[in-house]
Amino acid sequence: MRSFEATVDGLMGGLRADLERLAAIPSIAFPGFPAGPVEEAHDLVAGLLRDAGVPHVERLDLPDTAPVVYGEIPPPSPDAPTVLLYGHYDVQPPGDAALWRSPPFEPTPLDAAESGLRARGIADDKSNVIAHLGMLRAYEGRPPVGVKIVVEGQEEYGSAFDGYPPTDPERFACDAMVIADLGNLRPGTPTLTTGLRGAAEVTVEVRTLDEPRHSGEFGGAAPDALLVLLKALATLHDVHGDVAVEGLRREEWDGTAYTEEEFRSLAGVREGMPLVGSGSLGERLWSGPAITVIGLDAPSVEHAASAVVPYARAKLNLRFHPRQDPQEARGLLVDHLRALRPFGVPLTVTPGDTGPGFEATTGGPAYRAALAALREGWGQEASYVATGGSIPLVNGLAKAAPGAEVLLFGAQDSMCNLHAPNERVLFSELRNTVVALCAFVREYADAFDRSTAGRTQGGTA
Ligand SMILES: [Zn+2]
Numbered sequence: 001m002r003s004f005e006a007t008v009d010g011l012m013g014g015l016r017a018d019l020e021r022l023a024a025i026p027s028i029a030f031p032g033f034p035a036g037p038v039e040e041a042h043d044l045v046a047g048l049l050r051d052a053g054v055p056h057v058e059r060l061d062l063p064d065t066a067p068v069v070y071g072e073i074p075p076p077s078p079d080a081p082t083v084l085l086y087g088h089y090d091v092q093p094p095g096d097a098a099l100w101r102s103p104p105f106e107p108t109p110l111d112a113a114e115s116g117l118r119a120r121g122i123a124d125d126k127s128n129v130i131a132h133l134g135m136l137r138a139y140e141g142r143p144p145v146g147v148k149i150v151v152e153g154q155e156e157y158g159s160a161f162d163g164y165p166p167t168d169p170e171r172f173a174c175d176a177m178v179i180a181d182l183g184n185l186r187p188g189t190p191t192l193t194t195g196l197r198g199a200a201e202v203t204v205e206v207r208t209l210d211e212p213r214h215s216g217e218f219g220g221a222a223p224d225a226l227l228v229l230l231k232a233l234a235t236l237h238d239v240h241g242d243v244a245v246e247g248l249r250r251e252e253w254d255g256t257a258y259t260e261e262e263f264r265s266l267a268g269v270r271e272g273m274p275l276v277g278s279g280s281l282g283e284r285l286w287s288g289p290a291i292t293v294i295g296l297d298a299p300s301v302e303h304a305a306s307a308v309v310p311y312a313r314a315k316l317n318l319r320f321h322p323r324q325d326p327q328e329a330r331g332l333l334v335d336h337l338r339a340l341r342p343f344g345v346p347l348t349v350t351p352g353d354t355g356p357g358f359e360a361t362t363g364g365p366a367y368r369a370a371l372a373a374l375r376e377g378w379g380q381e382a383s384y385v386a387t388g389g390s391i392p393l394v395n396g397l398a399k400a401a402p403g404a405e406v407l408l409f410g411a412q413d414s415m416c417n418l419h420a421p422n423e424r425v426l427f428s429e430l431r432n433t434v435v436a437l438c439a440f441v442r443e444y445a446d447a448f449d450r451s452t453a454g455r456t457q458g459g460t461a
């Protein structure tokens with residue numbers, strides 16, 4: 001069995017240099033930011049893949065999105081499986097530059113104890129693009145599996161690319177995919193993400209009066225729209241802080257989760273504040289629902305007049321179990337709100353966008369290969385988690401290649417300040433991810449030779 005540790009250690013200097021080059025490009029694909037750097041990052045990634053021996057590298061120009069890097073290495077034999085590797089080269093805007101300890105687009109070594117680099121996008125998701133590259137270099141462009149590599153350029157802003165794969169299934173046909181846009185529960189703990197909660201938005205509004213009315217003259221009898229709304233919102237959770245909307249799926253979480261201490265520190269929960277909800281953290285964060293009030297229209301305290309409020313509105317964000325149907329989950333929240341009559345007042349409830357959750361099928365050959373590979377990369381057993389966020393493209397890819405196993409792992413970790421100031425990546429995580437990717441394709445190619453079930457079941461060939 002080939003071990004990759006020495007090979008990968010020897011590649012790390014070059015990978016680090018390429019990561020620094022890539023992270024120095026402010027490839028922000030948001031409106032109002034220049035397109036030049038996005039193009040530049042695209043071209044750099046395409047060039048790196050070509051130099052790593054990918055024989056076919058193509059630029060996909062689709063409407064309403066940044067160019068996608070698409071590369072292909074044909075399978076070394078007709079029996080070998082094809083693995084699709086995913087990452088993205090665009091990044092979040094840096095936010096307030098004053099909060100950064102070094103300029104966001106000047107990759108800077110971390111101080112003291114940790115060995116890694118700080119820059120916007122260096123973890124999310126440029127580290128994983130470089131990890132894929134590292135695997136290809138370790139095999140000198142000839143891995144034991146067929147490879148399709150997809151590196152998109154507008155993941156962070158939201159992109160029309162999410163819906164594209166099912167319209168071009170031939171291109172995305174594969175036996176397994178590695179979605180490397182996440183990483184470990186904590187540095188040093190290899191983690192396979194097996195679920196992503198779904199999301200839905202709902203707006204609720206209350207109109208009780210034509211206009212504000214003097215609270216001295218009318219308060220006490222005129223219906224206050226803001227109080228009506230607050231009473232409605234107060235019914236969404238029980239006294240413990242658990243979601244009280246009937247029918248939203250909640251199950252025990254049997255994987256690993258954060259310790260309470262880790263979670264408090266990650267969330268920045270203030271000293272003395274309790275956490276809300278009951279049950280394990282995994283259940284509260286991953287296999288149960290959450291409802292957050294993400295916006296509220298009401299008079300501000302600064303501009304408060306002594307008047308009964310005629311109109312108020314709130315926007316709710318619902319997160320639901322990975323396997324619950326989005327329409328069903330959103331419908332449960334909508335029905336709950338529509339059935340309420342706080343002080344006898346009905347509410348206007350408007351359903352908003354939904355995004356499906358995702359749950360990986362576990363137990364297949366690629367899944368077992370990934371577990372073995374993560375063990376090899378980090379030297380310990382892998383944990384499972386389900387993150388709260390969603391990666392819309394995963395569902396598009398899964399639709400395009402319905403028989404393919406989907407694996408989510410990568411070089412990020414929960415402490416790397418994604419989307420926040422001072423984003424960082426650790427070299428240890430990057431190196432271990434490259435080792436794991438190398439081991440994964442080796443393990444999977446071996447397993448696939450023994451059983452070709454994966455290809456026939458999905459009809460993706
Ligand atoms: Zn990302």
